[in-house]
Amino acid sequence: DSIRLVQFDKYCRVEGNRIKLPNGIGLVKFRKSQDIIGVIKNVTISKKSGHWYVSFGTERELAEKPVHPSKTAIGLDLGITKLLTTSNGETLKPKNSFKANQVKLAKLQRQLSKKVTFSENWKKQNRKIQKLHHHIANIRHDYLHKITTSISKNHAMIACEDLKVANMSRSASGSMENKGRQVKAKSGLNRAILDQGWGMMVNMLEYKQQWQGGLLIKVNPRYTSQTCSNCQHIAKENRQTQAKFECVKCGHKANADINAAKNILSAGHAVLSAEGGCNKGRPMKQKTSDIREKVA
């Protein structure tokens, strides 16, 4: 559903809000939602539920390394009922764009089932469903952008769990840590949607931190939910229920997610000091965002 044209210079050019595409396509108008900063390196044309989009990958050299305006650090615990919990004790609920549109979607799907498969009416109905799916995805995407922009602007260092490691160790059976109660939500489709949302969120945080001159540190998720953020004692018994954390050693009581977020932050600090601070020697290449411009 999408094509990326590299060697932009050779085959394409932008004239105002029009782009010249190769292979006899010619000039195509698009809605320019923001200025294109830097040299365009590639262009991606994509189609999503009947709409065409164009996005530009650009490159520019920075005179100076950006310096993050803030000096604070924050740990994030990603969850299911609460999308994220910060080490400061703030929580954010997932935007349930699906729930809000669930009734509508169910109705459309019921109507679809009554139509003759692959008939014109069936196709029309199917397009309506695709459109709604697209709308739902847009709401979720927009929400994630708002959250990540705000966190990235306010904190120079963000620590979160390394999802790749987390996915390997935290199976859907909830074997490793005491997150077993969430098994149902974590299995199957729900799990896939959540993972995608988390992955997208971490990805956004990563490039936004890079833009701001901040850091995103992915820490090993091991024991983050079983460790006492007060005395560092690790025990399965610390976690009596899904929500409550009570240390069997020092008696520290806390909300389990906040406790985990604090441990994630500590782990982030540990990684940072082990690496000798700052992202020395790391390439300065900036990641491009994934903003798509709608073709008019």
Ligand SMILES: [Zn+2]
């Ligand atoms: Zn303790």
